[in-house]
Amino acid sequence: VLAVARSDLQPPRGTRDFYPEDLRFRTWLFDVFREVSRRFGFEEVDAPVLEHAELYRRKAGEEIVEQLYHFELHGRHLALRPELTPSLARMVMARQGALRWPLRWFAIPQCWRYERMTRGRRREHYQWNMDVWGEPSVTAEAELLAAVFAATDALGLGPADVRVRLNHRALLEETLRADVLADRPEAFAPLCVIVDKLDKIGAEAVVEQLADPAGPVALDAGAAKELVARLGIRDLEEAARQAPADSPAVAELRRLFELLDAYGVADRVVFDASVVRGLAYYTGVVFEAYDAAGSLRAVCGGGRYDRLLESLGGRPVPAVGFGFGDAVIQELLADRGLVPDLPRGLDAVVYPLGEEERSAAIRLARRWRAEGLAVEIVLGQGLRMRRVLADADKAGARRVALIGPEERARGVARVRDLASGEEREEALE
């Protein structure tokens, strides 16, 4: 009767179906994100998965923009969101005068990128975001980093599993703008995008791209080499010696480490001059959480983006946030054997032996459901008891309530505990 074509019945390449066991994992993970966010006093928000592509038009060469999932529809240029931050910025702008500052917002959006599927990476992922809008000081960064560790702790990962490296973009910017980028502040964002590729493409290629005279940065080769050499610094005091004496960035980093100490997480955080993150809009502290064993991509990344709202036409509002994806953390938990066994939580299966008993079975299920139990009623007719019991056991049900003609006549159900095998009778009314 139907005219459905039989064709590609797989989910689109790079996307996932969530069968019950996949969804249980997702729910468990999201519950951790939500519970940590709640304890930190953050409020959940969301925005459309579809946005005007315009919202993401940035010219710094970012991977996230180049991989935009975008298309024309009825004369509109639309995109599936690759990240939530621009949507948040839009929302903040729309109510800038009517919000309680600072905003503490979190979200768990699904984000999309159109990536050639060469590395087995997916085209969609969920990303826990926490953002503080309206607070210029690193008290906000400290809260966010504490929340990241609260989440990894809650997921069962310890200090030996997940660590954070952080840096301050202004450390780099202060130096460069006093010197080689003095006349070209606009080259700083693309410079960061190139530096962010260090791990992936290596020092030589970074120098080459920074020094490319046709590129957006076009440093002279000597300056590019010097810059890349400085990325090797892993000690804040050494970085401080190379920075201007009154560097605000150094002062902020020192203060941030003091605060992280009060949160009890300073020993899991290291300074790393090579961390700049690949988003153009970051302006201050940038950080990433990583698998301490070192084999995976970043578990989470974030930073301060004090000029984003201004760049979209809003009043300036300082802001800082992170994104924590569901993919890398799932790999990491699997590697560590920390993916929990998540049972279905079925309390009872109610089994009418024949259709004569179905009304009684329904009434028992109603009562148990009203008490909050998760109850299946056997919907099929004429199923044999052995099959129903085996099936209930397979589903992890705690008990099976059988109602046959004899039980119905006596106004009871025979209730078997599947773990102990014990049976009792339960009155139907």
Next chain:
Amino acid sequence: VLAVARSDLQPPRGTRDFYPEDLRFRTWLFDVFREVSRRFGFEEVDAPVLEHAELYRRKAGEEIVEQLYHFELHGRHLALRPELTPSLARMVMARQGALRWPLRWFAIPQCWRYERMTRGRRREHYQWNMDVWGEPSVTAEAELLAAVFAATDALGLGPADVRVRLNHRALLEETLRADVLADRPEAFAPLCVIVDKLDKIGAEAVVEQLADPAGPVALDAGAAKELVARLGIRDLEEAARQAPADSPAVAELRRLFELLDAYGVADRVVFDASVVRGLAYYTGVVFEAYDAAGSLRAVCGGGRYDRLLESLGGRPVPAVGFGFGDAVIQELLADRGLVPDLPRGLDAVVYPLGEEERSAAIRLARRWRAEGLAVEIVLGQGLRMRRVLADADKAGARRVALIGPEERARGVARVRDLASGEEREEALE
């Protein structure tokens, strides 16, 4: 520094941002859907919001297909899902041999339709779906209808607010295929799609479309009029008199009403011959829940679609399900004054009077958060006490813990209960 164009900073037409208060409502609503589903023993699933457009290619003239949000991308024809059922069918087919039958699946997908925005309707909504796959008997329909009412009950709506009308497509099909559609079974689905518009376009227009010789149904005018007259039947026994004596559809409807009686909801359900629903793939019982005051569109709609899997190339699997959107129910709750006050649930605001006290404040917040409390730390510096208290009160915080130099020296926080105004001291360690 950034190159973001200032242009359309609104969410795309027909879509919504979820600010914290909107998200709290959404969460409350979804929690009801999830809790009802859990009690009925259903498992949550999900599928990509983006699918191959092919999956929705049906030729019955359905609104849902005509309003498909689809586009070409890198040579692929993709669509934002307008409904979840085809994705579920895909998922069932992919694991047809490895699932525990019957499947009891639920989901709360966001679905999209590209609709001209003439009626203030949105282009996206969330839709709670419950589906039973693998059970041919109306025991499944009865479970689903009981779940719909369990949800409306949990939302505070009573029997006077929400009712269900139901019908059986085979009642219509039995008659038509014995007669005017004997040689053209494929005309039945488009016939239902036209009949579904009765409320919207009126009897005359339905007759006209059914009798349009260039249309997909092309009944003769007399047959079309007779059919539309029969849609007025509101009594199952009258419908039974017009049906063949051994009509399986009548028997199923009678049995369904018996089962609904056992669920305690039969008095909220009426037979209505005009209900056919607008989806081509329904084959058996079809139903819709509606606002008893009659002013709104359907709260929920569903039915049996026993041939969908077969039409996609799978082994035949009987199935029945419903979709319950978030839009109409929200309007209905608002109309009835039933949208609950959903407080943020902030337990405490911790307020260091100066930066000297911040470490102590962080430590207190850590302790309370570890106990499960939702705790904000005042992130700004040098805020005045009056402002902090007013702000905490506005946020609905239960208490404010103040730590000034004196408190710090004495190792305590001063904790004010914002409702009673009472103060007590709490030891910091």
